[in-house]
Amino acid sequence: MLHLDSLTYGYDSARPVLDIAAFHLPIGQHALLLGPSGSGKSTLLHLLAGILAPQAGRLEVAGTSLPSLTPRQRDSWRGRAIGLLPQQLALVPSLNVLDNVLLPAYASDQRPDPARAASLLGQLGLADKLDAYPYALSGGQRQRAAIARAVVMRPQLILADEPTANLDDDACATVVHLLARQAAQAGASLVIASHDARVLAALPNAAVLRLPRARGAA
Numbered sequence: 001m002l003h004l005d006s007l008t009y010g011y012d013s014a015r016p017v018l019d020i021a022a023f024h025l026p027i028g029q030h031a032l033l034l035g036p037s038g039s040g041k042s043t044l045l046h047l048l049a050g051i052l053a054p055q056a057g058r059l060e061v062a063g064t065s066l067p068s069l070t071p072r073q074r075d076s077w078r079g080r081a082i083g084l085l086p087q088q089l090a091l092v093p094s095l096n097v098l099d100n101v102l103l104p105a106y107a108s109d110q111r112p113d114p115a116r117a118a119s120l121l122g123q124l125g126l127a128d129k130l131d132a133y134p135y136a137l138s139g140g141q142r143q144r145a146a147i148a149r150a151v152v153m154r155p156q157l158i159l160a161d162e163p164t165a166n167l168d169d170d171a172c173a174t175v176v177h178l179l180a181r182q183a184a185q186a187g188a189s190l191v192i193a194s195h196d197a198r199v200l201a202a203l204p205n206a207a208v209l210r211l212p213r214a215r216g217a218a
């Protein structure tokens with residue numbers, strides 16, 4: 001599913017943020033990117049999603065070598081292959097919950113499937129919130145809507161950025177298990193970036209990639 005070798009990335013070419021010798025993840029397995037703040041977890045998720053392009057090294061995701069794609073090809077590939085659960089959930093305030101979940105289809109020119117979106121929202125306990133707007137949801141409900149949006153297109157890989165930040169222990173375990181279950185149902189692998197050790201306890205079989213503290217960081 002993932003093949004990373006000699007992968008480097010820096011926002012400024014003089015100072016690499018990431019330098020990964022090797023990391024390989026078999027299909028269907030889950031991975032945790034662990035590391036302190038500033039170690040490059042979000043940067044790596046953006047590389048895996050094809051939002052950023054590496055400066056050097058091998059980066060293969062679900063059989064596609066990302067460095068060989070143009071930015072436009074990466075955008076189209078992302079729409080088909082990747083489900084993203086960003087740190088700031090990024091629900092669109094002017095769209096109701098159902099339309100927020102259908103957004104990845106509109107964004108990638110694919111046919112929206114409202115029945116599937118509604119069914120996912122039902123599984124996530126939001127059956128009565130399809131017409132609600134994000135402002136009228138609790139934080140946990142917004143997060144579940146964002147999980148539905150991340151899996152609705154049956155992506156090969158789901159990328160979740162700090163999904164448990166600010167959650168208590170019970171809610172933390174619930175969110176990790178929801179993500180893992182939805183990934184399994186969609187036939188997807190799951191990569192969670194986190195500095196929260198509780199995520200490891202909730203997903204004990206995941207492969208772990210630990211990113212070192214950034215050089216020069218306190």
Ligand SMILES: Nc1ncnc2c1ncn2[C@@H]1O[C@H](COP(=O)(O)OP(=O)(O)OP(=O)(O)O)[C@@H](O)[C@H]1O
Binds near residue numbers: 036044
């Ligand atoms: N767009 C950007 N331009 C320049 N530098 C950036 C940019 N985004 C991140 N950085 C820098 O890259 C480094 C890694 O940031 P990143 O957000 O990937 O870390 P992180 O491990 O996800 O941190 P956190 O746990 O705090 O979210 C940091 O030093 C950050 O300041």
